[in-house]
Amino acid sequence: MVRTEWTARVLGLAQLEGPDRQRARLERRAATLLAYLGLEGPSSKASLTSLLWPDSPQATARNNMRQLLRRLRLACGGLEVVEADAERLALGPSLRLDVASLKSAALAREHARALEALHPEGSGPLLSGFDFDDCPELARWLDGARAAVEGWVREAREAEIERHMAQGDRTAALALAQAWVQQEPESEQAGRHLIRLHYLQGDRGAALAAFERLRSVLSRELDVTPMAETLALVRQIERGTELPRPPAASRPSLPLSVLRPSVLAGREAAWQQLEEGWKAGQLLFITGDPGSGKSRLAEEFAASKGPWIRIEGRLGDQEIPFAAQARAYRSHMKHRPGLTMPDWVRAEVSRIMPELGDPRGLPPLVSEADELRFQEAQVEAMRLMKTGMSVVVVDDVQYWDKASARTFTYAFMRMLDSHTPDARMPCFIDCYRRGELPPYSEAIVRQLVDSGVARVIDIGPLSPEEVRRMVASLELPGAEHHADALARYTGGNPLYVIETLKHLIETDSLQKDWPQRLPPPGRVGPLIQRRLERLSPLSLQTAQLAALAGPQFRAALVPQALEVTTTALQSAFAELEAAQVLMGERFSHDLVLEAVLASIPPAAARVLHVRLAQTLEQDGAPAIHLAHHWMEAGEVERALPYLLASAHADEQMLPPEQAADHYARAAALMEATGRHEEAAQARAAEARCRIRPR
Secondary structure, three states, X not given: OOOOOEEEEOEOOOEEEOOOOOEEEOOHHHHHHHHHHHHHOOEEHHHHHHHHOOOOOHHHHHHHHHHHHHHHHHHOOOOOOEEEOOOEEEEOOOEEXXXXXXHHHHHOOOXXXXXXXXXXXXXXXXXXXXXXXXXXXXXXXXHHHHHHHHHHHHHHHHHHHHHHHHOOOHHHHHHHHHHHHHHOOOOHHHHHHHHHHHHHOOOHHHHHHHHHXXXXXXXXXHOOOOOXXXXXXXXXXXXXXXXXXXXXXXXXXXXXXXXXXXXXXXXXXXXXHHHHHHHHOOEEEEEEOOOOOHHHHHHHHHHOOOOEEEEEOOOOHHHOOOHHHHHHHHXXXXXXXXXXXXXXHHHHHOOOOHHHOOHHXXXXXXXXXXXXXHHHXXXXXXXXXXXXXXXXXEEOHHHOOHHHHHHHHHHHHHHHHHOOOOOOOOEEXXXXXXXXXXXXXXXXXXXXXXXXXXXXXXXXXXXXXXXXXXXXXXXXXXXXXXXXHHHHHHOOOHHHHHHHHHHHHHOOOOOOOOOOOOOOOOOOHHHHHHHHHOOOHHHHHHHHHHHXXXXXXXXXXXXXXXXXXXXXXXXXXXXXXXXXOEEOOXXXXXXXXXXXXXXXXXXXXXXXXXXXXXXXXXXXXXXXHHHHHHHHOOOHHHHHHHHHHHHHHHHHHOOHHHXXXXXXXXXXXXXXXXXXXXXXXXXXXXXXXXXXXX
């Protein structure tokens, strides 16, 4: 039989192999397109074009996609390995893709077939050797995809080693462990399997030699020592004692499809409203209940319009003036590292972004003219940063601080007044939870809508039919059987559907009857809480630290704050990503963050706040952050100096209203602790700021 199928590898070195064994290397975007379609299934052509060429005009990006598909077709002897219509792209039946085969086997729990999808010569990470610094949204997708692929491979290797051991075939188990170590020499999980199996095969010397190689790799590559579990295993081998059975494999890894369903079901009417607002040049607000899919809808729409960027508010921003605005600026400048600003603009922006210059050398904002110059600088900075962007998605607007909200609104109105018809300004899509806007933001939204420059799009729950479509798109064996029960139980909330499915996967209930014992309908928190309870102690504590750190969280803070090694931390972050608790350094969803916060006992929270404060002190963090953590730790005396320092700095560098608020908080704390003379001084400083000429 003549072989006509082409094979593509995207795990490790990306390449094509033809029916006559001819090979061709895949260039970066072609390999990425195949990997995306293999993992996500048929996808929007507009979304993919925007992901692959985020900085190109739409016409240029569309032409680039046509040329890319043409090159793929020619490389495969004229075969359409990617099928295209006017709207969507999909893998053709004439192409066998390694990562698609891996995903299919992993979802079906066919572990041996999953390992067969790996290349016999060895497979590396997904899209190995490629970086995507020029495509930030694609890079974000790739981080999650790589974590999912690594989880599938790791779970398959664990399961197959356990299966061979249960069958008494230690030779096959040893061969798997050796291949694993060869692929991931720095993996202690693989190393422990190899050490244990050598010893069980009666080769104590090989076991100890494997440990020495592992210790050398960890020291050389990661500058760490082996974990306590590994050292305990080696001590048992050195004594020649019988080894206990290794701990059971961890819970099933969660499929990539439940992180980002490929079908955006039930949002056609909302999409039409977005189209109308886009054409009218309006600021678009999307609101709905937590978990209703606001962010996903905004991101999909943005991707269909050309280059776009996502910025976000975070829990805790409201206490820190310009926290949200500074994060937005940093997101833009990371996307455009070569951006230059006029000196006067850069100087004024440095008041909220000290890395742009030393704001201490700037004069205080003591007059209305000073404040106007500050605000106009923000307008110019936003205009420069957003040049070339079609859409800016702003997520979790309910967390934005008052100063950021007012400055953004001022800048938006100024940009709207000054733009010309032939130079369209970016479309802003702001997402917020229904009923959770602070009063200052609610007033701004009402004012913008009443003036006709904005519209609010309120999205509700999915219908039972829409839930069925969503569940079918996930390709989870047994899930469609539960679609109607899911619609009733979750009330059509998309996130509740996903979290319930995660629970069914982790409790091995997906292909069984609907469980009789679940939390009351409409409550997703307990399901997330149950998932948190399955985490290792270090992973849970890392998530709790991230939740309490709020806007200041960075992975680099954790080793010192929790007094753990880098290796242990790497394992913790891998577990948190596999459990879809964290995505990089942020939570996968606000409701997950809230569940983590709810899991922290008050006494433990105070201890973690102390550790955060101590770590951030050494890190040179802004005074307002240190004040917050010392206050949350119950250490008011240690918080007050930082709160006063923050108020004084704000008075020197920012509009006076922010300093007044901090002086007021400090005065209230001093009055509560009996420090009346100092409280009077803080009240006087507050009054000075509030009556400053405007």
